[in-house]
Amino acid sequence: MRLAVDIDGTLTRGDGSGALDPSVFEPLRAVETVVVCTGKVLPNANALCTYVGIEPNAVAETGGVTYADGDVRFHVPDEDLEGFVEEYAPDGDLGWEGTDLVNRWRETEVAVSLDRSKDEVKRVAERHGLEVLDTGYAYHVKSPDVDKGQGLVAVADRLGFDPSEFVAIGDSENDVGTFDRAGVSYAVANADETAREAAEFVTEASYSRGFIEAVERERDRG
Ligand SMILES: O=C(O)COP(=O)(O)O
Ligand SMILES: [Mg+2]
Secondary structure (H helix, E strand, C coil): CEEEECCCCCCECCCCCCCECHHHHHHHHHCCEEEEECCCCHHHHHHHHHHHCCCCEEEEHHHCEEEECCEEEECCCCCCHHHHHHHHCCCCCCCCCCCCHHHHCCCCCEEECCCCCHHHHHHHHHHCCCEEEECCCCEEEECCCCCHHHHHHHHHHHHCCCHHHEEEEECCHHHHHHHHHCCEEEECCCCCHHHHHHCCEECCCCHHHHHHHHHHHHHHHC
16 A cells, blocks of 8 residues: 555644654554655654654655655745745744744745734735645645645655555645545545545544544555
8 A cells, every 4th residue: 555644633643732643653664655745844754754664755845845765856936935924924933932943944835823814824925926725733835836746746756656556644725635646535534624525535533543544444445
């Protein structure tokens, strides 16, 4: 089985802590190929893969950064990210407390805290040709030409697979791109409406238990 799997809301426990559920580690280790497809930055995806003990194939920054076969690539937006930050947050404050570790290693998009007004983030983003995705964890301000689906295509190609060989599992509107490109798609039960509508299947269980349910169901389907 080849998996294109989201992190937040999909591999986490759903107890409000944001913590990974260690019971996903064995299922991740047991499948043939895993591509972690996340809105988080590459160092997050890389750390997850390293500590789970799987090869670090990743689509990070909602598709802006991909990593496969020891090779990092950037899908750099033509749009004006710097212009967005200059206008929206001239002091660089994107709503994160303390040192902004959310954006520190982010190279192709900007993540704004959910504490901020979504309408205002959208208004300013649109003026710079950018779009906003709400993952339930952050507002991702990004190029409309970049998404996790195009990232999965890029990684699959480098690994020598077709994207349709992948089972995509996710929880939010930033997973619709992978759902569209993968052969089969699952939204976990806690997923937002956009993801639930886009997915072929919705699991009965939520969060990490939904992920495990999807993997078991795919294994049963052979
Ligand atoms: O951090 C986020 O905003 C979302 O991350 P995810 O794509 O892994 O769910
Ligand atoms: Mg998610």
